[in-house]
Amino acid sequence: MPAEPARPTRVTLTDDGPVLVHGPVEIELADGRRVRSDRPVTALCTCRRTRRPPFCDTSHRTRVREEQGS
Template sequence: MPNVPERPRRRITLTRDGPMLVEGPVEVVCDDGSVAVSDRFVVALCTCRRSHDYPWCDTSHRRRARPTPEPGPTPEREGDVP
């Protein structure tokens, strides 16, 4: 369209198991009609909806690893034969 000024393009980076990275500043309209604004140069938008700071990603999508037990003697249980 010749009479319409061209809008700057935004770069959006999709990650396999994480957030959507969007070059900012951005204004996000959520499904409930609320608007979230960020002036950062890159923002991470939550795609899993686990974030406590939705629509911004807070890394809640990361799987929590169980701590590995330290090697050593195991505590004796009642009924075990020494």
């Protein structure tokens, strides 16, 4: 029985947010360090506002505070 061909890694580019990588991923940072994510979908920051580089923490979203007491 022939082996199933490996699925390609799927990467989704979003208009106003992160790059989504489907499946486990290993990322090599500019300084040579490597980080790994085993999540089903990993969001990689492209706006550089994240506090968790290279992963997106949704800091790119505009936050609107509700008035207190309303």
